[in-house]
Amino acid sequence: MANSSHRPIRPATPLRSARAQKITPVPRESTVDLIAGRLRQAIFEGTLPAGAPLGEAELAEQLGVSRGPLREAAQRLVQERLLTTTRRRGLAVISMDAATVADVYLGRTAVECAACRVVLRDNLVDRTVRTLTRVHQRMVRANKRRDAHAVGDTDIEFHQALVDAAGSPRLSASIATLLIETRLCTYSLDRQFRVRADMPDSHAEIIDAIAARDEPALLAVVERHMAEAARRLTAPTEVDTISSPAPAAPRPLDPLELPLDD
Amino acid sequence: MANSSHRPIRPATPLRSARAQKITPVPRESTVDLIAGRLRQAIFEGTLPAGAPLGEAELAEQLGVSRGPLREAAQRLVQERLLTTTRRRGLAVISMDAATVADVYLGRTAVECAACRVVLRDNLVDRTVRTLTRVHQRMVRANKRRDAHAVGDTDIEFHQALVDAAGSPRLSASIATLLIETRLCTYSLDRQFRVRADMPDSHAEIIDAIAARDEPALLAVVERHMAEAARRLTAPTEVDTISSPAPAAPRPLDPLELPLDD
DNA sequence: GCTCGTATGTTTGTTGACATTAGGATCGTC
DNA sequence: GACGATCCTAATGTCAACAAACATACGAGC
Numbered sequence: 001m002a003n004s005s006h007r008p009i010r011p012a013t014p015l016r017s018a019r020a021q022k023i024t025p026v027p028r029e030s031t032v033d034l035i036a037g038r039l040r041q042a043i044f045e046g047t048l049p050a051g052a053p054l055g056e057a058e059l060a061e062q063l064g065v066s067r068g069p070l071r072e073a074a075q076r077l078v079q080e081r082l083l084t085t086t087r088r089r090g091l092a093v094i095s096m097d098a099a100t101v102a103d104v105y106l107g108r109t110a111v112e113c114a115a116c117r118v119v120l121r122d123n124l125v126d127r128t129v130r131t132l133t134r135v136h137q138r139m140v141r142a143n144k145r146r147d148a149h150a151v152g153d154t155d156i157e158f159h160q161a162l163v164d165a166a167g168s169p170r171l172s173a174s175i176a177t178l179l180i181e182t183r184l185c186t187y188s189l190d191r192q193f194r195v196r197a198d199m200p201d202s203h204a205e206i207i208d209a210i211a212a213r214d215e216p217a218l219l220a221v222v223e224r225h226m227a228e229a230a231r232r233l234t235a236p237t238e239v240d241t242i243s244s245p246a247p248a249a250p251r252p253l254d255p256l257e258l259p260l261d262d
Numbered sequence: 263m264a265n266s267s268h269r270p271i272r273p274a275t276p277l278r279s280a281r282a283q284k285i286t287p288v289p290r291e292s293t294v295d296l297i298a299g300r301l302r303q304a305i306f307e308g309t310l311p312a313g314a315p316l317g318e319a320e321l322a323e324q325l326g327v328s329r330g331p332l333r334e335a336a337q338r339l340v341q342e343r344l345l346t347t348t349r350r351r352g353l354a355v356i357s358m359d360a361a362t363v364a365d366v367y368l369g370r371t372a373v374e375c376a377a378c379r380v381v382l383r384d385n386l387v388d389r390t391v392r393t394l395t396r397v398h399q400r401m402v403r404a405n406k407r408r409d410a411h412a413v414g415d416t417d418i419e420f421h422q423a424l425v426d427a428a429g430s431p432r433l434s435a436s437i438a439t440l441l442i443e444t445r446l447c448t449y450s451l452d453r454q455f456r457v458r459a460d461m462p463d464s465h466a467e468i469i470d471a472i473a474a475r476d477e478p479a480l481l482a483v484v485e486r487h488m489a490e491a492a493r494r495l496t497a498p499t500e501v502d503t504i505s506s507p508a509p510a511a512p513r514p515l516d517p518l519e520l521p522l523d524d
Numbered sequence: 525g526c527t528c529g530t531a532t533g534t535t536t537g538t539t540g541a542c543a544t545t546a547g548g549a550t551c552g553t554c
Numbered sequence: 555g556a557c558g559a560t561c562c563t564a565a566t567g568t569c570a571a572c573a574a575a576c577a578t579a580c581g582a583g584c
Contacts, residue, residue, distance in 0.1 A: 067536095072333055081432070088535070103432050107376075107432040352566065
């Protein structure tokens, strides 16, 4: 429950262009939604490590639900490519390799560049810069604390907010899945959970490029951002990193304790 | 079974870079995969029209399966945004409106432009041009026959092949869903099922731009292609179109007759 | 000593039934 | 005559049990 306060992944209302809704946008979530959210959160937090095989009976008992809804939720994550299923072998969290990392960052580049272009085209620069600056300030503070987990959270949150700014439900949904995969890359390929000292600067470049309203320059900055991140994950040894003091390593199997009621 | 020979949607092996596999890449599909494929096909073919509410008991009986696997398959399509589910209201095919059309084409632009850039970057131009030319020749023949359905099929197949050429599983999966939504747009917003006489020319431009290896020009062509298609769908009345003689209108409810064995 | 076949165990895949809930229709009242 | 409340029906949401299939381990045969 340490970092479940901000919830960057798949908010209840992904686009805020539908502000003219009455009062309640049907807040009650389906049980399958809740289970799928919990599974995503568990993958995101590293509770379910990459490549781990999952017994659905055990998972269902931990979540306090039956196997039926659990299987339905699992099919959603299979569709998202966060889980894999093989006949009679059961479910497993996707395992990350170099090709997968490259593909994830290829998808991220496509989605985030498209979102940036929408932000410039639809004149959403001011609001986007304000939102991203707030996230960036939290990133700076987390970086000063040498809190690797918080830096990673703000990194994910930054890119989710960047795409959400475009107001496109499809782009937002795509980036949510891709960011969970990114986080999974971090857990499985960057185990030291190092804090890169230049991460705030790298994101400040993006904010500045958006504020400058120069589309080619912005796209170049975003592309370079992605290429460097992908290269950093595929080339594990790095020098200009700072190891985190208490990195909150992937806990073995935190029981998910699904409330299903609140 | 008229147009199930080409199967542009989600082939069994989306990337052919894994050619070095032993002999059998585990061809057997899961039952949920089969059901999900049938549902996608039904939406793609217009058997399940946009906005139609679906009773899962009736669907399960038509497919010859129980409600459990059907519900699991439906959750996959919900994740793909092809179906929607509301509590105690059941499933429904997504309904298309102008905002959705715009979002679909925004996503398509992002994915297809990214795929084009990969094709140029990884020097896949020759093979891609050959593949697309074959599809384009079929499109030309279908256009000469005034076969609106076949033209639409080759259109979808063209763009799927374009993205598949990049060899990215994520881009291919994304475009598959977006193309089904595109087809749904055609069914719900362009009911006349008109054959645009200039459609082959429009796609020839894309092939030529790929062959020219000029990235900015190629991206501009693709973007214009998408913008015109989106504009055409949102502005229903058009003049330079040719109505199809026997347009094979959306059949009311062709029983899906799932074999599950072949 | 190695390999193949068999038996067992654990898992998934599927099915049917039960409970819950929302929608609609009917009846009563104002 | 119209509005509202209540009952009924039909659908979904959930769960437990059955069966099939794969993987593993053990033993026999070469």
